[in-house]
Amino acid sequence: MAKANLLVAQSGGPTAVINSTLAGVIHAAYRHGGAIDRVYGAVGAVEGILAESFVDLTNLPADFLDRLRVTPGAALTSARYKLQPGDVARLLDVFARRNVRYFCYIGGNDSMGTVAQLDRAAGDTGAALHVIGAPKTVDNDLAHTDHCPGYGSAARFIAMMIRDTGLDSAAGFRSTPVKIVEIMGRHTGWLTASAALARAGRPDAAPHLIYLPERPLTVERFLDDVARVHEAHGYVVVAVSEGVRHPDGEYLFTTSRAHDAFGHRQLGGVSVMLAHEVQSELGLKARFEKSDTLQRAFAHCASTVDRAEAFMVGQEAVRRAVAGESGVMVTLVRESDAPYRCATGAVDAAAVAGEEKRLPEACIAPNGVDVTAAFLDYARPLIGEALPPYAYLPV
């Protein structure tokens, strides 16, 4: 079979390790020189393919790839573009004209829908295309994979953030006893739950309350919880999902009086609102932390496990494409918790596209404001090395 070209693209929100997957794709493509001629990157995901905005990645030096592995953001730039009628045919046309037989698409839910559509259309038209999805999302909400590249690094940062700002609160509890830390993940609690990985070494360690989108919450319940923890420990560190909802189904932050007065949703989110409620209703000084895209982008705290797996997933996508597979997403398959071992597998991309994997009930503590040991066992290996041990004085 004559050689053909490989195209790679990155879609959706960047992560700390999505470029590691890109580097894995490029690295593997170089090693399949018998099948692959040129390696192209699409600038701006599907929009870039439609515009034939390609960058040639065929001859990147090894040290460039080493640096790419640790660079956050998405080196090819991404886009959130919804496929329009006719787009699939136009994509196949671009692939044919540019002799692209292998397409690796790094992305989340929507991207896997695109993988499935392209594969189906290629089959229908007899086009020679092998399209493989490589998962990425800090939200960790893709079905049929143990976890998603990007999650472990964001979880690691969140655990570090909660631990260190928690110690800040423990030190300054006399003046500002309450801290509300807002965490990404609008629909699923995987990231918010990872705050629990911060706890170590002291019985009153943060976080004290974890509010997941899987559990409805009222401001009254929240204030009761905060008052109780304040009574017990003298300070309160709250990890709250940006997507936590009122029992009536509305996002909690839209139910505040502040929101009513202001008339729209741009108040800064649930942490601002809850800090305000603590101050006005409990008379306790409260601060909020809203590290926004930092949670998905902060490469300095990337999990070495996550970074290595992201690379592996990229390599595996190429291996499967060259082997003639198509329409699948590479998965991570956990083989063992202790010692942690993970291999790759594959699943029909169409099966991933429509689903959203929420935090299982077995991961949520009965009190609804904490996680279980099962979650900690699941998540701990994903964040890489143990957090450094700290020293606490008996104060």
Add this chain to the structure above:
Amino acid sequence: MAKANLLVAQSGGPTAVINSTLAGVIHAAYRHGGAIDRVYGAVGAVEGILAESFVDLTNLPADFLDRLRVTPGAALTSARYKLQPGDVARLLDVFARRNVRYFCYIGGNDSMGTVAQLDRAAGDTGAALHVIGAPKTVDNDLAHTDHCPGYGSAARFIAMMIRDTGLDSAAGFRSTPVKIVEIMGRHTGWLTASAALARAGRPDAAPHLIYLPERPLTVERFLDDVARVHEAHGYVVVAVSEGVRHPDGEYLFTTSRAHDAFGHRQLGGVSVMLAHEVQSELGLKARFEKSDTLQRAFAHCASTVDRAEAFMVGQEAVRRAVAGESGVMVTLVRESDAPYRCATGAVDAAAVAGEEKRLPEACIAPNGVDVTAAFLDYARPLIGEALPPYAYLPV
């Protein structure tokens, strides 16, 4: 002279390295066993001394001190307590009863006022007390010292945060082209200026606009700036001080319509307000980052230079106390920029107490929204090792 006890306390907001200074004090105290009997820590700064809430630090193992050096927060806990009439006499009384002849006070501006008052009162009453201040503040606003322990680590985190979230914005510019990053430092721009240390490797690197409290700002000027940068680069990353003010002297965030509608200052600060203005006035999607105490607490990004200097300052405070000095604050004295070399000195604590060192004019670019090479030369050595090199594709 008979041996006496040493007391150490931590005041004000914690930093990533204030415990390194504490470890330096303890370490040096152990090495002055000829003069020092017990080593006590006051739990909760001046309040703790008045309540005689002491923890004995005399026999801590070496590995505990090693861990203390890297632990954020303030291990003794801090407090913001304003001295009341009679407090100084009561403090001297506690010192006399507990045979405390050496007092090391780790803190900022206000704490240096306490050092000066105690020294004066001890002189007036003939009390045998040697009180030495050890500087700490992420704000870097103490006079008569080249810089303050705590600043370098916060500046390093801020540079890393801007660089990584900047790449996130560069990757996602098609959907969300504007990011507003709010930075600590209500009165001085040292921390906000450190955002400029993020730039490296690409001509369009973030941050694009830096708003310092030393320069007044209107929303109109801000929107003009954002529109101009968006036109040039396609995305805009703004570093804005939480304390930036309107030309009329009010904090900028209190001048928004949002604030008027809501009727108080708890909206989440200037970044929320500016992101809202960008969306409503320019029609560009904007996000904001408000990492709050994380900026001062995040030990995982601490500057090795800062941590070592913090330790050195603690040791020096003990050395000077035992040598009979009193009423001074230890200073950092820069001896050379390249290679960076810094020694310790001392200054009258009273001279530090009343002053606030703002960012000098020579550090602010003529356009008012950037820093100068002089600032970069000043700040770069303080953040420790160079940030890791990244890889950029020509997209």
